[in-house]
Structure formats: structure tokens, C-alpha cells
Amino acid sequence: MKLLRSAGQRIGNKPAIALVILWSLFPLYWAAKTSLTTLASAEGRPPKYIPAPFTISNYKALFGIQSSGADIAYQFGRSLVNSTVESGGAMILTILIAVTSAYAFARLHMRFKGVIFASVIGTLLLPAYATLIPVYRMMSGWGLVNTYFGVILAYTAGFVPLAMWILYTYFQSIPAEIEEAAAVDGASALRTLIRIVIPLSAPGIASAAIITFMLGWTQFLFPLVLTSDLSSQPVTVIVAALNGQRVVPFTLLMGAAALAAAPPGIFALIMNRRIVQGLTAGGVK
């Protein structure tokens, strides 16, 4: 018994940690591994756990370097552009709206401030069910279906309460003395915001911007409804479509999946500390 316990102490929680890593990373490893081998190897029984033989021909096909996948390469490339424009556009619009409003909420005097703030934050609790169909019908009435602008508008409205909340907390953590000094020197509120608050909050604004971009990149239901052709379909919709065709080889499909997951994945790795802080801020108390 004593022997067992000391052995247990030496091993500690290493097996548990190994399990956690296996559970988190195995699917991603498996997608990457499949995309880096031939179809014959990927579909072999029993499964091979390393990419042998190793090939990057799937990525060549996805980028149109190989003629075999020219059609898919065109769709996939275009959808990556669409995703970038839509997530990027939503990011810029969201941050513009969120910075100005968060500043007003954090620092300026306003009537009904509490009510407006609570109502805006309250919309975070609305499930997609509540808004999907009317938003589609409004967009279609305005001719904004299948346009970048329509998707960007829908994303912005969905993301801006969260971004505003993140920035509001950040602005409140900045000491007010600096802004008061600016006010004493005769700077207007707007000037104070642009010259002092925004530069001081650059890290907060950057993390809100990256979280917004990630949210945009990972959207599926709204773009599925709001876009129906390649002029605006983002990469998530195209990956689902390639999967649904049932004829695209798994090796190519996993290459597409890996590329579609890469931008938010890389952001998550770089921004890990900030994301952890941002996501856990409310959970402690």
C-alpha cells in the first residue's frame, strides 16, 4: 500500500495530462496526418498513425498548383478570400462602433445609461433562433443576400455587444487622471478619446479585434442562410459543402479542414494568455 502510494506520487497527474492532450489534439493531428498522405494510405486497414508515404500533393491541389483539383482549388481559394473580407470587415466595423460606445459608457455622462447598457449586453443572451429568419428576410428585402456587406452587417450586430463589453472593462481599468488632465488642458471628449484613450488601450483593442475576427471566421449558420454562391460564401460553408458532396477524397477534405482551421488556431495560440483572461474574467466570483 505504501509502495503503491509513493509510486502514485511519483507519477502524479502525468497520465491525466497525457489524456487531456490526446483528447484535445488527436483530432487535429489526425486531420493534418490524413492531409499529408496518399488516399490509399489514409484508407488503409489497420490505420497508419504517421503520414507514410508523405506527400503535400493535397495542398498543391487545394492551391491550384496541380491541375487535378482545379475546380476545388477555385472554390476553396475564393472562399478563403470571402472569409477574410467578411471577418476583417466585421472586425473593423465592430471595433469602430465598440470603441466609441464603450468610451461613452465608461466615461461620459448620459441619461438612461444603465438601461441602454443592460439592454445591449442582454442581446448576448438571445439565441440564434430568435433572429435568424427575420434577419434573412430583411437582408433579402434590401438586396443584401449574397453580398459582403450583408454578411458584415449581420456579423457586426452579433459581435458588437461582446466587443463593447471587453473594451468597457478595459477602459475602466485605465486611471481617469490622464483624461482629466487632458480635459483641464482643454481637450474635448472626442479628442481625449482619439489622442489618449485609444493609444493607451491598444492591447485591449487588439484582443477585442482578434476575438471578433475569430468569431467571424468560425461562423456557419448565418452565412449558410445569407449566402448561396461563391461571390460571398465563406470557407466554413465551402468545407461543409465539400464534405456533403461525398466524392471529395478524405485526404483533400482534411487539407481543406486544416487550412480553414489554421487562422483562428494560430490566433488562439498567439493570444492564448489574453483569451484565457478574457474568457474567465466573469467566472471567478
Add this chain to the structure above:
Amino acid sequence: MNLTPTVADDSAAGEVTPSSVSSVRSRRSRRFRLRGSGGPGLRAGALPYLLVMPLVAAVGVFAVYPTALTTVGAFYEVDPLYPRHFVGLQNFRGVFTDPTTRISLINTLVYAAVGVAGATILGLAVAITLRRRFRSRGLILACVVLPWAVPSVVGAVIWGWIFDPNFGVLNGALTSAHILNHYYVWLGLHRFLTVVLIEVVQIWQIAPISALIILAALQSIPAQLYEAALVDGAGPWRTFRRVTIPLIRPALALSCVQALVLSLNIFDQVYVLNYDATSGSSLMLKTYVDTFSDLNFGQGYALSLTATLLTVVFTVTLLGLIYRRVSY
């Protein structure tokens, strides 16, 4: 923060208000009024409202107004080609009598139950595993967060390949280990298994948030409480039950609520892994199909309203059950 003392002193010495000089510290937390004037045409008090207007417009037009439309539309027969007309509760009768809708409703309840329990228990296990500081913990936390960042459609496509009946690694690994003697069709054959496996895919993506929330709470428990428990002769299990769990209840509540809302809304994973079959269908998928394939907008609105109310009622109930204010 590069706040040089001279700047702060200047502002304190300047003639703002007499009280500001006396206590700098109290002003730190106080909200103050800045002059809101921009130029000659702008009234002094208008600026805050102008700054907030785009936000209110965006949220009003694309969140509040659509929710109102959904609520009203649920009581109308809506066809894109004809003017809508009032039908009372007829759309809701469709929701509760149509057998495929009932399957979706029951499935959604199973998705939610499995999702809430799975994400929170797994999150708790991961948080306990990573509670102590060690050298590579930051790196491991980054790995834990990674599935959350993957688009859920992409995650579902990857898991679809893992579950594949002919070439999937799940079949391959289980037959190599002689747990299965033949390759098995995991999705679409058995309804309950399909729902649970699709929810596993969602748990893979949402459990990281639960883990982070619970980890933050675990780390804020003072060590003295554990020492006191040890002195009182409490074993590990008793300490966990009587000290840890009560103190992380707010985090557990938050974890459950985020898992609940996400699993009641499950769509992407079901769309990818079980699109054409009703066996795994969820309310959100059913709403999508009714509305955008069958063009029955009224039915879609009624389903949406039912699901929204379900979400609100469940969230409030769950919070009431789990959330307790803690102080230590």
C-alpha cells in the same frame, strides 16, 4: 501602465474641483464628466448619445427588432408569395404534433443534458489536472484551448472522418485492440448513439471554456481553507465535496449555462454529421429545414419562439439550481 506621477500631479493641482486635490485615490474609481463639446454646431451634451447611436442602431435593427418579428410571426401563416394572415396557435400545434419535430425536440433535450453534464464534468477534470503550477502548463493550456478556436463545422468534418464507417480511425483502433470484431456504422443507425456521439463532438469544442472558467475559480480558493480541512482530518474526497465544490459553484453555474445555451442551439455539428437523417436532428436544424427548404416561415417562427423560450426557462432554472453566492 506608463502613468508618470507628474501628469497625475498636474491634473490634481489644476483647478478641476477643490475636492479632487484632497483625495486622488477616491477619484480613481469615480466616473467624472468631461466636456462633451466637439465644435460650434454640437451641443455639449449630445456627444455621448452620438457615440452610442451606431451600437444601439445595430443591436436594435439586427437583434431586438428581429426577435419581435419572430415573436409576432409565430402567430401568422407566412408565405413569401402571399400576404401573411393571423392563424393563432396553429403553428404551435404543428410544433407539438408533427412526429419529426417531436424527435428533434427530444433529441435537443438529450443534446443539452449530455452537453451540460459532459462539458462541465470534463472541464472540472481538466481543471483539477492542471490546477498546480508546473513548467509546461502554459503550453498545455494552449493545447486545451485549441479545439475551441477551430470552426465548429471544421471540427465536425474532422470528427466525421474519425467516425467514418469504412476507413475511420475509431473503427480501426477499436478493431486493432480487439474491442470490436468488425467496422461499425456509428452515426445514423441508432438514434441515441448518434445524438450522444454528435454531442461528444460539440463537447470537444466547448469543454475548454468550462475548463478555463473552473480553473480560474479553483486557483482563487485560498490555501488556508485546504490546510484547515487537513487539520480537521478531512480526506481528499471529503475536502473536495465540502470545500472545493461549494466554493466553485458560481464557476460551475457559468460553465453549465454556456454549455446549455450552446447545446440547445446545436446546428453545425448536426448539419455536417447527420444532415439528411431525422434520427439525430436538432431543433435548430429542424427550424432551418422547415424555413429554408420547405419555406414554411410561420412554422419556423413558432419553432424559433419555442426554442428561445426553452433556452430562457432552462437557463434561469439551471442558474437557480446551481448558482450560490460565495464569500471567503
